[in-house]
Amino acid sequence: MQVFVLDKKKKPLVPCHPARARELLREGRAVVHRIAPFTIRLKDRIGGETQPIRVKLDPGSKTTGLAVVREEETDGEKTAHVLFQAEIHHRGSAIKKRLDQRRAFRRRRRSQLRYRTPRFDNRTRPDGWLPPSLRHRVDTTLAWVERLRRLVPVSELSQELVRFDMQKIENPEISGAEYQQGTLAGYEVREYLLEKWGRTCAYCGASDMPLEIDHIHPRSLGGSDRVSNLTLACRSCNLKKGNRPVGEFLAKTPERLSTILARAKAPLKDAAAVNTTRWALFQALKATGLPVETASGGRTKYNRTRLGIPKGHSLDAACVGKVDRIEGWNRPCLSVKVTGRGSYQRTRLDSFGFPRGFLTRTKAHFGFQTGDRVMAIVTNGKKPEPVPDGWP
Known part of the structure; x- marks a missing residue:
C-alpha cells in the first residue's frame, strides 16, 4: 500500500x-x-x-469495503489508481445479541420480583433513529472516512447505494425490453442470489465452482421469475433437476427440500440491514461537505466482471461508480476488526439474570485496555518468560 x-x-x-x-x-x-x-x-x-483523491465505500452488513483512489482522465477514459484498501469488520451482530440478552434479563427480573406496568411505548424516538446494531455500522464507517480525511487530501466520496440504477439515471427514457436487456441486466438479481444462498449450490452444497440460476418451480410448469422462485445450482444438479418440480427432485431428501422452500421465501437479512442504513450513511457523507457519487450494486459487479477483478469487499469498493480502468488493485488490504470500547457493566450476571459479582470501576489494568495494540517479542531458546510489573 x-x-x-x-x-x-x-x-x-x-x-x-x-x-x-x-x-x-x-x-x-x-x-x-x-x-x-x-x-x-x-x-x-x-x-x-x-492531487484530487476519492474515497470509495462498499457498505455491507458484516463487512464494509473501503478504497482510496487517485483518478485521472485521459481521452475520455477514467482511470482509478488504488492507493489504499481496507475492510472494516463490524460487530453489529454482537451488539444485537448483548441487547437481546439484557432485555430478557430485565423482563424476567421485573416479572419475577414485582409487577410493573409496561412503559416501553412511552418513549418517543427522534427522526432518523436507528437501532444500536445498525447505528454502529454508520458511525464506524463515518469515523474511518473522517480519519482518512485527516491523512489524505480527500476531494470526493463514492458510495454504493444499492437501490440506485445507474443505467436508468444515465438514460431516464429507457423502458421496456431495451431496459431489461441493457448492460446491467441480470447483475442485480444474480448478486442478490449469491449473497442469499451463500455462494453454494442449494441442492448439493457445492461451492467454489460456477453456479447457475435455477427456477425452484420450473417455468415450463408455470413458475415465475420472482426472486422467491430462484435459487443457485451447480451445472450437474441443474441438469439432473431439469424441468421437474423441486419436490419430485428432492423426494428422497425431505429435510433439504424443507430447508430450500423456507429459505427461498425468507428475505436476505443482510440486504435488509444494508437498505436500512444506506440512506443514513449517505446523509452523513453529504454532511461532510464533499461531493458524493452514488452507484448501484449491479454497476459495481459489472465493473468488476468487465475488468477481471476478483471478488472482495475492498475490491468492490474500488469498482464503485463510473470507472473505465483500475490500476494497482492487487495491493495488500488492511483488515480492521471493530472491538468496541469494552464492557460498561458493573456486575456479572448468572444464568437467571441476577448479579453474582461486581466489576472494577477502572477499565485499564496493568497499563492495558480494550483496543490497545500489543506486540509480543518471542525469543528462541530456553529462557524464563518476563513477568510484567504488578503481576503476582
Whole structure:
C-alpha cells in the first residue's frame, strides 16, 4: 500500500511509495506519525501541491469495503489508481445479541420480583433513529472516512447505494425490453442470489465452482421469475433437476427440500440491514461537505466482471461508480476488526439474570485496555518468560 504523508503542520499530502518513505525515514527527514494505516510526517516541508483523491465505500452488513483512489482522465477514459484498501469488520451482530440478552434479563427480573406496568411505548424516538446494531455500522464507517480525511487530501466520496440504477439515471427514457436487456441486466438479481444462498449450490452444497440460476418451480410448469422462485445450482444438479418440480427432485431428501422452500421465501437479512442504513450513511457523507457519487450494486459487479477483478469487499469498493480502468488493485488490504470500547457493566450476571459479582470501576489494568495494540517479542531458546510489573 502507499504510505500516507503529512507535512510539518500535519496537513495531508499526496501518498508516496513505500521505498520513498523508507528513504525519507533513513535520511531523518520524516518521522513515523501513525502505525495503522502507516503514516509519516515530514520535518522540512510545509504545504505543497496535491492531487484530487476519492474515497470509495462498499457498505455491507458484516463487512464494509473501503478504497482510496487517485483518478485521472485521459481521452475520455477514467482511470482509478488504488492507493489504499481496507475492510472494516463490524460487530453489529454482537451488539444485537448483548441487547437481546439484557432485555430478557430485565423482563424476567421485573416479572419475577414485582409487577410493573409496561412503559416501553412511552418513549418517543427522534427522526432518523436507528437501532444500536445498525447505528454502529454508520458511525464506524463515518469515523474511518473522517480519519482518512485527516491523512489524505480527500476531494470526493463514492458510495454504493444499492437501490440506485445507474443505467436508468444515465438514460431516464429507457423502458421496456431495451431496459431489461441493457448492460446491467441480470447483475442485480444474480448478486442478490449469491449473497442469499451463500455462494453454494442449494441442492448439493457445492461451492467454489460456477453456479447457475435455477427456477425452484420450473417455468415450463408455470413458475415465475420472482426472486422467491430462484435459487443457485451447480451445472450437474441443474441438469439432473431439469424441468421437474423441486419436490419430485428432492423426494428422497425431505429435510433439504424443507430447508430450500423456507429459505427461498425468507428475505436476505443482510440486504435488509444494508437498505436500512444506506440512506443514513449517505446523509452523513453529504454532511461532510464533499461531493458524493452514488452507484448501484449491479454497476459495481459489472465493473468488476468487465475488468477481471476478483471478488472482495475492498475490491468492490474500488469498482464503485463510473470507472473505465483500475490500476494497482492487487495491493495488500488492511483488515480492521471493530472491538468496541469494552464492557460498561458493573456486575456479572448468572444464568437467571441476577448479579453474582461486581466489576472494577477502572477499565485499564496493568497499563492495558480494550483496543490497545500489543506486540509480543518471542525469543528462541530456553529462557524464563518476563513477568510484567504488578503481576503476582
